[in-house]
Amino acid sequence: MKEARRKLFIEIDREPKRRPYGAFIDFFVEEENIQFEFDGPSSLLATDEAIVQIHFAPDQPLGSLREKKLYRAIIEGFATAGEAEAMGLSLSLSLLWSAITKDFGVRLDYHSPLPCIVYDRIHFDPHSGSTRAHLSNSFPATASDLAELMSDVLGSSTVVDRQLLLSMELYAGASLEISDRAKFLGRVSALEPLATQNRYPDSITKLIDNFRQQLQSVELADFSNADTAKLKASLDSRLKQLQQESIRQALLRVVREVFPEDEEPVRAIDEAYALRSKMLHEGTTDPYLDRKTHEVERIIRRIYAARVGKPLKIGN
DSSP states (O other), X not given: OHHHHHHHHHHHHHXXXXXXXXXXXXXXXXXXXXXXXXXXXXXXXXXXXXXXXXXXXXXXXXXXXXXXXXXXXXEEEESSHHHHHHHHHHHHHHHHHHHHHHTOOEEEEOSSXXXXXXXXXXXXXXXXXXXXXXXXXXXXXXXXXXXXXXXXXXXXXXXXXXXXXXXXXXXXXXXXXXXXHHHHHHHHHTTGGGOOOOBOOHHHHHHHHHHHHHHHHOOOTTSOHHHXXXXXXXXXXXXXXXXBOOHHHHHHHHHXXXXXXXXXXXXXXXXXXXXXXXXXXXXXXXXXXXHHHHHHHHHHHHHHHHHHTOOOSSOO
């Protein structure tokens, strides 16, 4: 296996036209818990079909983020742009999973609708203007830890779930928030992309359809014709939403799937989501928000572990 991998790397390096495509992601990290040192070229990790490297991004942030360092992870060695995009998404997932399982913060920096950028390395150098890097040992994520975790996910044949990727991105990025309120809101909101709202059975949808028909025939003497039309359209839209379960119900179903015989996580997430709504709509908070955030983190990380199919390394 090692010899086959060595030959593949030689081919990637010396015959770029055979595997011309790569992908990269740019990201910030919670530097208190993981640090990078730059003193020469090295690879972060390798799979049987690609090489992953990491270094400073060529363009560093300005404005409010100027104190933070922006990093770039690159994966190379693909014959088609489609393969590079798929592995770029896997690279994003592997980085986010590493951050979640080792419990440090990551925020992806987007340049397009996808978290990764696909490029033709014959015409574009993603290393331009930077020095290649290696990871230094720093609790809780060492270089070998991070490489092992990312390699494990990258070596999986599982197709990346875009909603799971978004959810993990929101969760990992919340670690970089300064205020307790922003961190709590980010953690709880990270669950929403996982919540697919089920449609109610025909008996319920028919009942809602009857309400919608009644609405259209109602005369509203207190409103002008224009205002009546707007109000009916608004109410009709809200009635239509009642044909499927609420986001909150869908979230609780996601939790029950992972904790089928334990109502405590369901209760915790239900209370957290209710508090999130109250904070957003009333501007209130909770004196023990840090405790609630920690409780939510413990549950969500278990959900991610179940979705990714990998065990957590810290805080099981």
